[in-house]
Amino acid sequence: MDGVTVINHPLVQHKLSFMRRKETSTAGFRRLLREISTLLCYEVTRDLELTMETIETPMVEMETPVLEGKKLVFASILRAGNGLLEGMLDLVPSARVSHVGVYRDHETLQAVEYYFKAPESLSERLVIVVDPMLATGNSSIAAVDKLKERGAINLRFVCLLAAPEGIKNFREAHPDVHVYTAAIDSHLNEHGYIVPGLGDAGDRMYGTK
Numbered sequence: 001m002d003g004v005t006v007i008n009h010p011l012v013q014h015k016l017s018f019m020r021r022k023e024t025s026t027a028g029f030r031r032l033l034r035e036i037s038t039l040l041c042y043e044v045t046r047d048l049e050l051t052m053e054t055i056e057t058p059m060v061e062m063e064t065p066v067l068e069g070k071k072l073v074f075a076s077i078l079r080a081g082n083g084l085l086e087g088m089l090d091l092v093p094s095a096r097v098s099h100v101g102v103y104r105d106h107e108t109l110q111a112v113e114y115y116f117k118a119p120e121s122l123s124e125r126l127v128i129v130v131d132p133m134l135a136t137g138n139s140s141i142a143a144v145d146k147l148k149e150r151g152a153i154n155l156r157f158v159c160l161l162a163a164p165e166g167i168k169n170f171r172e173a174h175p176d177v178h179v180y181t182a183a184i185d186s187h188l189n190e191h192g193y194i195v196p197g198l199g200d201a202g203d204r205m206y207g208t209k
């Protein structure tokens with residue numbers, strides 16, 4: 001599918017299967033999400049530009065590659081995005097972080113914004129937006145709208161599960177933003193939940209209902 005990468009690494013698929021199981025505990029779900037996010041981070045950053053830098057090893061001077069440009073930004077869509085954020089920061093500890101507070105109204109399925117904070121100079125940084133679930137796409141579309149409004153121009157979106165409806169809506173709204181997901185599920189049910197899915201990611205992470 002154009003503009004969408006499915007990350008089918010065996011470890012990602014294995015961990016995702018455990019996250020889907022309804023008997024997986026809150027602690028287990030959180031741990032798996034953190035583990036899986038490091039693998040997703042590895043994939044979403046695999047084509048980052050490098051530049052050569054001169055360093056001295058204990059033996060000699062050498063030219064060696066380092067990441068080019070300003071520190072990247074992880075933009076977490078609250079709350080559930082924080083589960084992906086933590087593992088990504090394990091891998092890229094110097095990244096900047098943006099928090100985008102958006103929840104989905106249960107009746108209308110529209111995104112309701114309640115918080116936004118981002119580092120300076122978004123326009124000069126790669127912004128990797130993270131949220132485990134892409135269902136209708138309303139939340140991620142609203143989050144990317146907001147980040148673009150604040151200057152972001154180079155964005156990628158990473159999730160765990162996507163519904164075909166959400167991918168279509170998101171790609172129509174933001175054709176310039178590549179989507180990375182561990183799986184594309186069958187459909188949305190009448191309440192806007194992904195089927196077969198894994199339930200409500202935020203509730204499963206934090207033990208709320």
Ligand SMILES: O=P(O)(O)OC[C@H]1O[C@H](OP(=O)(O)OP(=O)(O)O)[C@H](O)[C@@H]1O
Nearest residue numbers: 078079080103104135136137138139202
């Ligand atoms: O694509 P959509 O139809 O917008 O649905 C996906 C959104 O729903 C969930 O958040 P939720 O509203 O449950 O908020 P939470 O993370 O605080 O639980 C999920 O983490 C996404 O942000």
Ligand SMILES: O=c1cc[nH]c(=O)[nH]1
Nearest residue numbers: 135193194199200201
């Ligand atoms: O299946 C879904 C849909 C939206 N949000 C979730 O957490 N799960």
Ligand SMILES: [Mg+2]
Nearest residue numbers: 200201202203
């Ligand atoms: Mg939720």
